[in-house]
Amino acid sequence: AQSVTQLDSHVSVSEGTPVLLRCNYSSSYSPSLFWYVQHPNKGLQLLLKYTSAATLVKGINGFEAEFKKSETSFHLTKPSAHMSDAAEYFCVVSATSGTYKYIFGTGTRLKVLA
Amino acid sequence: EPEVTQTPSHQVTQMGQEVILRCVPISNHLYFYWYRQILGQKVEFLVSFYNNEISEKSEIFDDQFSVERPDGSNFTLKIRSTKLEDSAMYFCASSQTGTNYGYTFGSGTRLTVV
Numbered sequence: 001a002q003s004v005t006q007l008d009s010h011v012s013v014s015e016g017t018p019v020l021l022r023c024n025y026s027s028s029y030s031p032s033l034f035w036y037v038q039h040p041n042k043g044l045q046l047l048l049k050y051t052s053a054a055t056l057v058k059g060i061n062g063f064e065a066e067f068k069k070s071e072t073s074f075h076l077t078k079p080s081a082h083m084s085d086a087a088e089y090f091c092v093v094s095a096t097s098g099t100y101k102y103i104f105g106t107g108t109r110l111k112v113l114a
Numbered sequence: 115e116p117e118v119t120q121t122p123s124h125q126v127t128q129m130g131q132e133v134i135l136r137c138v139p140i141s142n143h144l145y146f147y148w149y150r151q152i153l154g155q156k157v158e159f160l161v162s163f164y165n166n167e168i169s170e171k172s173e174i175f176d177d178q179f180s181v182e183r184p185d186g187s188n189f190t191l192k193i194r195s196t197k198l199e200d201s202a203m204y205f206c207a208s209s210q211t212g213t214n215y216g217y218t219f220g221s222g223t224r225l226t227v228v
Contacts, residue, residue, distance in 0.1 A: 103159070
């Protein structure tokens with residue numbers, strides 16, 4: 001069965017400094033992995049996705065993630081945080097059969113300090 | 115860009131009442147999903163729907179819940195005899211192909227049972 005573990009429930013960074021949100025996955029097969037962002041009282045917005053193409057995936061708003069099979073990781077990074085990045089971030093793995101349901105991580109709340 | 119539309123955005127209901135949450139998926143999508151997020155917890159899969167029938171459901175999706183596609187555009191989640199623990203954000207999602215390339219979420223309905 002697939003699962004994801006988000007290693008930090010809260011991350012605080014200063015505006016203009018790099019962001020690193022960590023995610024490890026478990027999957028019997030080559031996984032499809034996603035990062036979603038949820039701003040307060042808003043829906044889930046897709047940041048980026050990995051589906052066995054390039055291991056370095058670029059997403060919206062300057063975010064990117066690198067798929068590392070040897071480390072079973074899919075960490076999300078951004079070179080320079082902006083105040084508007086403050087939100088909850090979810091790492092997601094898709095089931096590899098059936099209806100390809102999503103399995104969500106517990107989320108990381110990113111706080112950006114002025 | 116096409117959107118998944120959910121109504122209402124907020125709903126308050128008395129315990130024991132029935133509620134219907136509505137979703138309009140993207141028009142050429144064929145696979146439909148409901149997820150829920152209890153406050154402070156991770157997003158959980160409820161059910162997937164394809165070709166006018168449930169294709170997969172979770173343990174959460176018991177006899178209290180039902181889904182329907184009453185016409186060519188709407189996809190509904192009915193909760194009979196609501197309980198306090200049904201209070202959550204409910205997300206609808208749709209996918210064109212049902213594969214692991216990702217799908218589009220709506221902005222959610224916040225259900226509060228009092």
